[in-house]
Amino acid sequence: MLARRNPQLNAHGELIHLLSIEGLPKDILTHILDTAANFTSVSDREVKKVPLLRGKSVFNLFFENSTRTRTTFEIAAKRLSADVINLDIAKSSASKGESLLDTIANLSAMHADMFVVRHSESGAPYLIARHCAPHVHVVNAGDGRHAHPTQGLLDMYTIRHYKKSFNELTVAVVGDIVHSRVARSDIHALTTLGVPEIRAVGPKTLVPGDLRDMGVRVCHDMREGVKDADVVIMLRLQNERMSGAMLPSAGEYFKSFGLTEDILALAKPDVIVMHPGPINRGVEIDSRVADGSHSVILPQVTFGIAVRMAVMSILAGNDA
Amino acid sequence: MKILIRNGRVVDPASGRDEAADVAIAAGRIVAIGKVPADFAPDRTIEADGCVVAPGLVDLAARLKEPGPGALESELAAAAAGGVTSLVCPPDMDPPLDEPGLVDMLKFRARKLSRCRLFPLGALTQGLAGAEITEMMALTDAGCVGFSQAEATMRDNLTLLRAMQYASTRGYAVWLRPKDPSLSGGVAASGAVATRLGLSGVPVASETIAIHTIVELVRQTVARVHFCRLSSAAGVELVRRAKAEGLPVTADVSINSLHLTDVDIGYFNSDMRVTPPLRQGKDRDALRAALADGTIDALVSDHTPVGHDDKMLPFGEATPGATGLELLLSLALKWGNESRLTLAQSLARVTSDPVRVLGEALGSLGQSAGRLVEGGVADVCVFDPQAEWQVTPEALHSRGKHTPFDAASTGTRMPGRVRHTLVAGTLAWSAATEANAA
Numbered sequence: 042m043l044a045r046r047n048p049q050l051n052a053h054g055e056l057i058h059l060l061s062i063e064g065l066p067k068d069i070l071t072h073i074l075d076t077a078a079n080f081t082s083v084s085d086r087e088v089k090k091v092p093l094l095r096g097k098s099v100f101n102l103f104f105e106n107s108t109r110t111r112t113t114f115e116i117a118a119k120r121l122s123a124d125v126i127n128l129d130i131a132k133s134s135a136s137k138g139e140s141l142l143d144t145i146a147n148l149s150a151m152h153a154d155m156f157v158v159r160h161s162e163s164g165a166p167y168l169i170a171r172h173c174a175p176h177v178h179v180v181n182a183g184d185g186r187h188a189h190p191t192q193g194l195l196d197m198y199t200i201r202h203y204k205k206s207f208n209e210l211t212v213a214v215v216g217d218i219v220h221s222r223v224a225r226s227d228i229h230a231l232t233t234l235g236v237p238e239i240r241a242v243g244p245k246t247l248v249p250g251d252l253r254d255m256g257v258r259v260c261h262d263m264r265e266g267v268k269d270a271d272v273v274i275m276l277r278l279q280n281e282r283m284s285g286a287m288l289p290s291a292g293e294y295f296k297s298f299g300l301t302e303d304i305l306a307l308a309k310p311d312v313i314v315m316h317p318g319p320i321n322r323g324v325e326i327d328s329r330v331a332d333g334s335h336s337v338i339l340p341q342v343t344f345g346i347a348v349r350m351a352v353m354s355i356l357a358g359n360d361a
Numbered sequence: 362m363k364i365l366i367r368n369g370r371v372v373d374p375a376s377g378r379d380e381a382a383d384v385a386i387a388a389g390r391i392v393a394i395g396k397v398p399a400d401f402a403p404d405r406t407i408e409a410d411g412c413v414v415a416p417g418l419v420d421l422a423a424r425l426k427e428p429g430p431g432a433l434e435s436e437l438a439a440a441a442a443g444g445v446t447s448l449v450c451p452p453d454m455d456p457p458l459d460e461p462g463l464v465d466m467l468k469f470r471a472r473k474l475s476r477c478r479l480f481p482l483g484a485l486t487q488g489l490a491g492a493e494i495t496e497m498m499a500l501t502d503a504g505c506v507g508f509s510q511a512e513a514t515m516r517d518n519l520t521l522l523r524a525m526q527y528a529s530t531r532g533y534a535v536w537l538r539p540k541d542p543s544l545s546g547g548v549a550a551s552g553a554v555a556t557r558l559g560l561s562g563v564p565v566a567s568e569t570i571a572i573h574t575i576v577e578l579v580r581q582t583v584a585r586v587h588f589c590r591l592s593s594a595a596g597v598e599l600v601r602r603a604k605a606e607g608l609p610v611t612a613d614v615s616i617n618s619l620h621l622t623d624v625d626i627g628y629f630n631s632d633m634r635v636t637p638p639l640r641q642g643k644d645r646d647a648l649r650a651a652l653a654d655g656t657i658d659a660l661v662s663d664h665t666p667v668g669h670d671d672k673m674l675p676f677g678e679a680t681p682g683a684t685g686l687e688l689l690l691s692l693a694l695k696w697g698n699e700s701r702l703t704l705a706q707s708l709a710r711v712t713s714d715p716v717r718v719l720g721e722a723l724g725s726l727g728q729s730a731g732r733l734v735e736g737g738v739a740d741v742c743v744f745d746p747q748a749e750w751q752v753t754p755e756a757l758h759s760r761g762k763h764t765p766f767d768a769a770s771t772g773t774r775m776p777g778r779v780r781h782t783l784v785a786g787t788l789a790w791s792a793a794t795e796a797n798a799a
Contacts, residue, residue, distance in 0.1 A: 048628055063557070142673050162675035163559040164629030172673075185677070186559030225559060254553035 048170050055359040058170045058179040059352050061188040062229040070233055074198050076351035077344070083120055084346060093354045094123035097154040101127045102144075103182070104160040109318065110182050113342070114157045114191075117349035123155075141165065142172050149174045155353060156180070163187035163222075178356040186220050191352055192317050193226025195345040197234060199337055200272055202344065203313050207234040211309075213266045214257075215242040215298060216276030216325055219249055223317045224276055232256045242266030243298055246287045263298050270308040275300055275316045278325050291324045301327045305335065313337045362404055362786060363387045365397065369409030369743060373416065373733040374709035384414055386739040389786035394735055405788075407781055409743050415708050417446025417740035417782060419715040419731045421613050422589060423664035423686055425479075426454045432760060433467075436666065436686065437476040439759035441790035443662075443687040444742035444779040447730055448477055449719070451536075451589075452484040453511035459484035459495045461503035468504045476789045478730075478740070480719070482509040482536055485524050489513040494524045497533055506722035507587065509536035512636060514545075518574060525584035534722065538589040539571035539596065540637070548677040550592070550638040554623040560677060563638050568596040576603045579610060587718060588612040590663060592637035594647030601656045611718045612656070614648050615663035616685055616692040620773070621645070621765055631672045631679035632763050632770050635663070639765075652710055653700050659715040660696070662689040666761025684761035688752065690744060691775035692766070698776060704746070739786035748778035 047064045051057045056069055083091055099118040101111050111127060118125045130144065139147075148156070155178045158166045163185030170179040183189040197207075204210060212231055218224040218241050231239050232255070239257045241248050252259055260266035267273055283291040305312065314326075314335045322328045331338060366384040371394060373379075378394075385393040385401050393401070423445070425436045440448055452458035458467070458481050471479035483505035487493045491514055500508070508528055515521040528535050544567035549555040551562030572588065576599065579586050591597055591614050600612045617635045622642050626633045633639060651657040665682025672679050689711060697707025716723065716731035723730060729737025751774060754762035766773040782790040 140670060140673070141675070160675065162677045164677070165675035167629045168631075168673070168675055184559075185675075188559070219556070222559060225557070249556060251551075251553045251556045255557060 048167060051359060051361055056355055057359050057361050059190050059356065060166050060170060060179065060181045062190050062193045062226045062233065063188070065233065067233050067235070070194070070197065070230060073194055073348065073351050073355060074201060076355060077198055077347040080347040080350040081344070083350070084343070089120050090122050091120065092122045094118065094121035094357055097123045097357060098152060099123045099125050099155045099157060099353065100148055100153045101125065101157045102130055102148070102159070103128065104130045104158070104165070105183070107159055107183065110159060113345050114182060114349055117346050118353060120346070121350055121353055123353070141168065145169050145173055149177060153177055155356065157182050159183045161185055175361040180352060180356065183222055185222065186225070187222055188226050189222040190226050191345070191349050192223050193230040194352065195341060195348040196227050196274065196315060197230045198344045198348050199315060199341050200313070202340070203337060204271060207231070207236050210236045210271045211238040211240070211269055212236055212272040212274065213240040213242050213270040214274045214276065215263070215266060215300065217247045217278050217282060218243055218252060218276065219247050220279065220282070221276050227274060228255050228257055240266050240270070244288065263304055264307055267304050268307045270312055273300065273305070273308060273312060273314050275314065275326050277317065277319065278321055283324070295324055299325055299327060300330050302329055302333070305330055315341055318342070363402065364405050364407060364783065364786065364788070365401065365403035366407045366409050366414050366741070366743060369412050369414035371414045371733060372705050372708060374705045375713035375732040376734070377705060378733070379703070379705055384733070384741070386783070386786045389739055391733060391735055391737055391739045394733060407743060411747065412743050412745050412780055413704065414733070415742050415744065416712040416731050416733050417742045417784065418444050418689055418711045420445045420448040420662050420664070420686065420689055420711070421659050421715045421718060422615070422661035423448040423450055424453070424666065424682070425450050432666070433470055434474060435758060435760045436664070437471060437474050437479070438790070439684070439686040439757065440477040441782045441784070442758045442779060444690045444744060444782050445686055446477055446740035446742065446782060446784045446789070447480060448686070449480045449482060449506060451509055451511040452482050453489060453513065457484045457489045458482070458500075458505070459487050459489070461496065461499045464500060464503035464505055475784065475787060477784060480504070480506040480723070482507050484508070485510050485535060486515070486520070491515040492520060494527055497528060498531060501531070501533060506719055507534035507536050509589070510538070512538060514540065514542040518578070522578050522582065525578050525582040525586070529582050529584035532585060532721070534585040534587055534720070536587045536589055537575055538637070539568050539575060539591075541567045541570045544570065548634065548638070549626060550623050550640040552623060552641055554626060558626065558629065565593045565595050565640070568593050568637070569599060572596055572599040576608065576610070579603070579608050583609065585609045590615050590618065590637055590661070591648060591657060592618050592640050593644045597647045597651040597656060601651070604656065611658045613659040613661045613718070614652055614657050615661055616688060617663060617683060617765060618645065618648055619652065619660060619696055620692060621771075625765060625771060626676070629676040630770060631674060631676050632683065632765050632767060634676055634679045634681050635683050635765070636681040649696060649700060652696070653702060658710070658718050660689070660693050660710045662686050664759070664761070666759050667763055669762065672763045682761070683764045684757060684759045685764065686759060687757055688764060688766055688775065690742070690779060691750070691777045694746065694777040695775065739783055741783040742779060743781040744777050744779045746777050750775050750778055
């Protein structure tokens with residue numbers, strides 16, 4: 042039955058890998074958010090460093106390119122005084138035919154302490170976590186469509202920063218939910234933290250009905266989805282989905298599911314607008330909303346560093 | 362070689378016989394069940410106290426292809442160790458079985474090993490490319506028992522129609538895995554689990570659209586069709602209706618779909634990556650009920666050895682397939698126990714019923730394979746129904762070590778353990794011999 046035990050937790054229920062928000066208890070999520078709050082001040086100091094990961098090696102393993110996410114992990118690790126090694130594997134080992142687990146074995150032999158993994162296949166970080174040395178911690182930095190837990194956590198941090206309590210919120214997640222690891226992580230986090238109404242909003246090609254099993258209300262109408270919302274999380278529409286069988290055109294998508302000032306006016310007056318970035322102006326979100334007073338898109342990025350510092354420092358303190 | 366199997370419980374599903382009896386075997390045939398002639402002098406006596414003496418198992422789907430050379434030896438040894446005395450292999454070998462010479466060679470090599478009877482399916486189209494039909498008559502003469510596209514699809518419905526027409530000219534059976542080419546690209550069954558895990562899905566419609574199409578073509582051609590590896594409740598229902606209409610169709614289900622669901626994927630366990638993908642609980646329940654009521658004719662291992670490196674990959678990149686020959690008996694018994702069937706009823710789906718599916722393609726062997734009858738071939742499986750075991754990869758004879766039923770994975774408790782396997786009256790495998798050798 043080993044394969045069924047939650048691989049993220051040790052026998053004491055402590056976090057040893059961060060692979061998905063799903064299956065993590067509320068107190069672990071809250072602990073991460075509280076720890077992140079303590080780290081926000083580090084970025085304001087003249088010397089932006091704390092020595093918590095001094096002497097530790099953090100390997101950024103990006104099997105799929107993402108300069109932005111990699112950079113935020115790199116900054117977070119450096120602020121914790123870790124040695125950071127960036128490996129753009131999409132361009133190296135994999136193209137030489139080396140298997141994923143061989144790459145991991147080799148890097149483990151270089152005395153890695155933590156792997157930050159981005160991979161195009163759902164579940165790849167689980168495979169790595171199962172086969173790396175016991176002292177190595179794995180952080181999922183995005184796997185296929187499955188999960189992007191640090192993004193989910195920084196979204197929760199952002200919501201908590203502006204809304205204080207989760208217990209009375211209505212949160213709308215809008216866009217390409219079926220292909221979005223961010224949406225899945227957000228939904229699990231919001232559910233665990235006790236948000237009573239989570240809406241998944243978009244056309245049926247991007248918002249399948251079986252999302253209901255994840256505890257969300259499925260809306261195929263933008264007005265209904267945004268009405269009286271406290272938080273609107275917009276998702277990026279990938280270029281390859283803008284035309285074809287999923288959607289006819291970016292234009293029609295914007296008309297039916299784009300976030301404009303008119304639509305946003307249906308939400309609560311103090312609504313916040315979030316987006317994991319990078320944004321497509323005029324595709325999923327109007328510039329006036331993205332740059333407007335309700336937008337917290339840039340603070341999200343800032344909070345992301347503190348949240349990733351929190352995750353890495355907590356993992357480093359727990360043994361398998 | 363004369364063999365006496367003593368004091369066993371003889372269970373023959375075809376006749377319903379279930380009684381304590383001795384079985385006498387000589388010159389490859391069963392000479393007596395029960396009253397053994399006083400002058401019968403066996404060269405060897407198998408003590409079968411506490412054991413069931415059953416027909417050897419007939420597995421309608423076992424792949425022998427990979428990995429590496431010597432695969433035939435290891436996989437036929439696995440068959441013998443699993444009590445399987447006849448197996449049907451799909452044509453997706455390397456190269457595909459689309460020429461009589463390849464079939465001759467395969468049958469010749471299998472015969473030399475004398476572990477298990479091998480009945481190949483010929484490729485329905487050349488190179489399994491789905492475009493040009495093969496020389497079905499020559500392939501049948503070489504020993505093919507039917508024609509199949511395995512996991513490959515047909516180019517279009519016209520080609521499928523022509524292939525079915527041509528096959529039906531001589532009454533050859535066409536074995537088809539019902540799947541729509543454009544809907545079957547996912548790595549897990551569509552549904553809540555795939556959505557939650559972010560895995561691409563294969564909708565039930567992939568199976569039902571294909572069955573609808575094939576059934577329509579059966580109505581036109583009256584070709585004999587065997588549906589391979591049903592996976593959904595809706596698929597079962599369509600086959601049930603086709604049978605009720607009197608169409609010449611049969612069907613099988615794999616041990617994986619019979620016992621597991623998509624929930625078993627757990628944390629992206631690549632051992633659960635099989636084709637067709639594991640579906641939901643209601644599908645599994647419908648498959649179990651359909652196997653019990655005969656809508657599904659046979660239970661198959663869908664044995665597909667996959668190398669370790671090809672499984673140690675992220676779920677979506679892992680090669681689909683699981684080892685199964687050595688698990689078939691236990692998983693048939695497990696299903697039978699859980700469904701409150703008699704031993705004879707459970708065993709029928711892996712012995713006499715698959716032989717009925719093969720029908721005339723077996724020739725004279727069809728009279729007695731999958732059965733225990735005096736004068737019939739002595740293909741026998743002796744097993745201990747009380748023994749319980751768990752699957753440990755290193756103990757398997759197959760080169761395929763990955764299975765969803767791995768003790769470390771689902772921890773499935775497996776009822777029943779094979780003690781002796783006889784093919785044509787010769788001991789093909791024996792637990793005792795193996796223990797001595799070790």
